Amino acid sequence: MDEILNEVTNTIHKQEPGNSALTTPCGVTNNLSEDRLQQTAIEQLDTTTITKCGRCFDDGGGY
Numbered sequence: 001m002d003e004i005l006n007e008v009t010n011t012i013h014k015q016e017p018g019n020s021a022l023t024t025p026c027g028v029t030n031n032l033s034e035d036r037l038q039q040t041a042i043e044q045l046d047t048t049t050i051t052k053c054g055r056c057f058d059d060g061g062g063y
Protein backbone atom coordinates (compact mmCIF):
# COMPACT_ATOMS: atom_id res chain seq x y z
CA MET A 1 0.00 0.00 0.00
CA ASP A 2 2.46 2.58 -1.19
CA GLU A 3 0.23 4.57 -3.48
CA ILE A 4 -2.58 7.05 -3.03
CA LEU A 5 -5.51 7.23 -5.41
CA ASN A 6 -7.21 10.56 -5.97
CA GLU A 7 -10.80 9.45 -6.47
CA VAL A 8 -11.80 12.79 -7.95
CA THR A 9 -9.46 12.70 -10.92
CA ASN A 10 -8.67 8.96 -10.95
CA THR A 11 -5.01 9.76 -10.64
CA ILE A 12 -2.55 7.62 -8.73
CA HIS A 13 0.17 9.20 -6.65
CA LYS A 14 3.02 7.85 -4.62
CA GLN A 15 2.84 8.08 -0.88
CA GLU A 16 5.65 10.07 0.59
CA PRO A 17 8.11 7.58 2.10
CA GLY A 18 8.26 7.42 5.86
CA ASN A 19 5.12 9.49 6.32
CA SER A 20 2.08 7.76 7.77
CA ALA A 21 -0.28 10.48 6.66
CA LEU A 22 -1.71 10.68 3.17
CA THR A 23 0.96 12.89 1.69
CA THR A 24 2.54 12.72 -1.73
CA PRO A 25 5.80 14.09 -3.11
CA CYS A 26 3.89 16.30 -5.55
CA GLY A 27 1.84 17.88 -2.77
CA VAL A 28 -1.59 17.13 -4.23
CA THR A 29 -2.94 16.25 -0.82
CA ASN A 30 -2.39 19.81 0.31
CA ASN A 31 -5.37 20.78 -1.81
CA LEU A 32 -7.65 17.82 -1.14
CA SER A 33 -9.48 16.51 1.86
CA GLU A 34 -8.45 13.02 2.84
CA ASP A 35 -11.89 11.58 2.14
CA ARG A 36 -11.15 12.09 -1.53
CA LEU A 37 -8.00 10.03 -1.26
CA GLN A 38 -7.66 6.31 -0.97
CA GLN A 39 -4.54 4.53 0.13
CA THR A 40 -3.99 1.64 -2.22
CA ALA A 41 -1.47 -0.48 -4.07
CA ILE A 42 -0.92 0.07 -7.75
CA GLU A 43 -0.91 -3.67 -8.35
CA GLN A 44 -4.58 -3.76 -7.37
CA LEU A 45 -5.64 -1.11 -9.84
CA ASP A 46 -6.63 -1.28 -13.46
CA THR A 47 -3.98 1.01 -14.85
CA THR A 48 -5.85 1.40 -18.12
CA THR A 49 -8.49 3.50 -16.40
CA ILE A 50 -6.31 5.60 -14.16
CA THR A 51 -3.65 8.21 -14.78
CA LYS A 52 -0.29 8.18 -13.11
CA CYS A 53 0.83 11.46 -11.64
CA GLY A 54 3.63 12.86 -13.75
CA ARG A 55 5.39 14.26 -10.74
CA CYS A 56 5.18 11.12 -8.63
CA PHE A 57 6.02 8.66 -11.40
CA ASP A 58 8.72 9.05 -14.00
CA ASP A 59 6.51 7.38 -16.60
CA GLY A 60 3.37 9.23 -15.58
CA GLY A 61 1.26 11.53 -17.66
CA GLY A 62 -0.44 14.60 -16.29
CA TYR A 63 -1.40 15.26 -12.72
Ligand SMILES: [Zn+2]
Residues within 6 Å of the ligand: 012, 013, 014, 024, 025, 026, 027, 028, 053, 054, 055, 056, 063
Ligand atom coordinates in the same frame (compact mmCIF):
# COMPACT_ATOMS: atom_id res chain seq x y z
ZN1 LIG B 1 1.50 13.06 -7.48
